[in-house]
Amino acid sequence: MSKKLASKIKGALVASTLALTAGTAYAADMPKIGVDLTTLTSPFWTSYAKYLDEEAKAQGVELLAPINSEFDTSKQITGIQNLINLGANGIIFSPFESAAAGTVLKAGEKAGVPVVAVDVAPTAGPVAIVVRADNLAYGRKACEYIGQNVEEGPVVQIMGDQASINGRDRGVGFRECLKQFPNLTLLEIPTKAWSGEDAAAGLDALLNATPDLKAIYMHAGGVFLAPTLQTLKRKGLLKPAGEDGHIVIVSNDGIPQEFDAIRKGEIDATVSQPADLYAKYGVQYVKEAIGGKTFAPGPTDHDSTIVEVAPGVLEDQLAAPLVTKDNVDDKAFWGNQL
Template identity: 65%
Template sequence: MRSRQVRNGSRNGLRGGRTSSRVTRAAALTACAALTLVACGSTKDTGAAAAGGGGTGKVGVILPLLTSPFWQSYNDYVPKMATSEGVDALKTVNSNSDPSQQITDINNQLNQGVKGLVVAPLDSAAIEAGLDQAERRGVPVVAVDVAPDKGKVAMVVRADNVAYGEKACQYLGKQIPSGKVVQIMGDLASVNGRDRSEAFRSCVKKNFPKLKVLEIPAKWESDTAASKLDTLLNANPDIKGIYMQAGGVYLAPTLQTLKSKGMLKTAGQAGHITIVSNDGIPQEFDAIRKGEIDATVSQPADAYAKYGMYYIKAAMEGKTFEPGPTDHDSTIVELPGGILEDQLPAPLVTKDNVDDPELWGNTVG
């Protein structure tokens, strides 16, 4: 079933760098906005206009942290995408990896009179308190990167995190016929950490039974990852593969730990440990080019910012969506509890396509 588009016509994705084709599509959007609904797609505009109806009013943007290059890039994209989408976004707020602080940040933004919120939740369960506060004020919320377990959001903007784990599993499994592989997990209080972990674990068990998975719960903390990886390698010096669930926080400590033990061998060298990551930051691309790691799943920081702004504006205008494919190479799915999630594309990046100018990681410094 095709997702129904909003009244102002089709929208195009921003999956990678800015190219002439995207300029062409942007021009097409402008023309499309002037056409009839039959030409530009139907609408399901059933909701009453939210606070700040008409898409006007300040929008608060709350970040989970700024210690990761991924979130630094997202933060840089936010004002650009707010401008391009016609959203009056306030300066971003950083919750510093503290779920309790994030709830305080939401309340502070509500007290400032924002008419919409774009939030990247730290804890899938804890965020419910902040979402409830926003609902009581009549302020719509779009969740970016992490879906809440409960609470009302207009849309979740997120890539398919189950696919992250499966892509990492398939890549490692095809490179390593047997032996031990490690997955450095994220915070299991986050649905992202749970989805990536379980998907990787299940895929290995089903498809590559000769691989043995060892796990490091690292909670998106670089120091924790380094310490636990060091301990694990002492007991298991025969590790053949590593899956890092967040290159933004795990890349540097993982490479440094391997280097300190004389275990950082480049691709093609004897003893090379095959490494797959998640994020798609420039540092991962450089590591792929050097042969230090082998692949990463490019999590779309640019599209997270773009569609976070797009959907909050739509929500403030009272517009709604339905499950189905979109016109920006993604699919809207319905999560438990009726929450809708736009699952944006996240390609696997290897030495074969690491220089693709369409990848957002090749468009930032």
């Protein structure tokens, strides 16, 4: 081997070593983010998990293996403590029980680990910020659509767990708005832990007692859509929009399955929760909080507003549009991008 060739090979090896060393150093400096996923049985949450992975890569953070608490508060608390013990520099989580979230927030504060809540707001505690849409508005939008399309008769809301502020807010928003439509009679189906089985059983019993039901509002299509449609179909009540006997149905999530149901005329509308933006700004905020940034009420640079919803609890309230047959094919909706 000539000295000249040997010199070139040596130089290439040194350059490769430096590149690998630099890459290793960069990876070591990347913030480590621990994530709790509420459930992986809902298409909404599996989509959110996908977007989280994409955003972590785009924003230069490392995601530790996510935990899946499956609507179990004790499992959520234990899992997040384990993520902190594994070296998480920041936590992104969605509280199942808003009041119990303080345990997670205090654990993060004690360890010097900032916590960002996504989709569900804690009632109190040292949270860096909450990334969420206005859930009272979800209920109002569903009510207004039903009120404009149903003249009179009984309507039901299939409710999320009332231990969650999301379940409570959607219910209150719908209930208060319905007072504007005195010809509509409100019925409610409670569920525990957003259970699709509870939804199906409750709807089955309600239809036996109220066969002239005119409309349904589902608090979460990701868990309630399939059991609701299956129950209606089994009873011969799943009639397409525009046909006599059609029950007006408004859902909430913005998943592809809801969009397909709108196209088929099985349901009429859904409120699109921004799963993609929850992931984007959840990662952005926790990364900034790790760097020492704090947040304040006011307009953001992404067409939303940060508001103080409780003492010390700031919430970036993202937009959540109503999707109907008129705009269901809009490619801007994340439900059309998967």
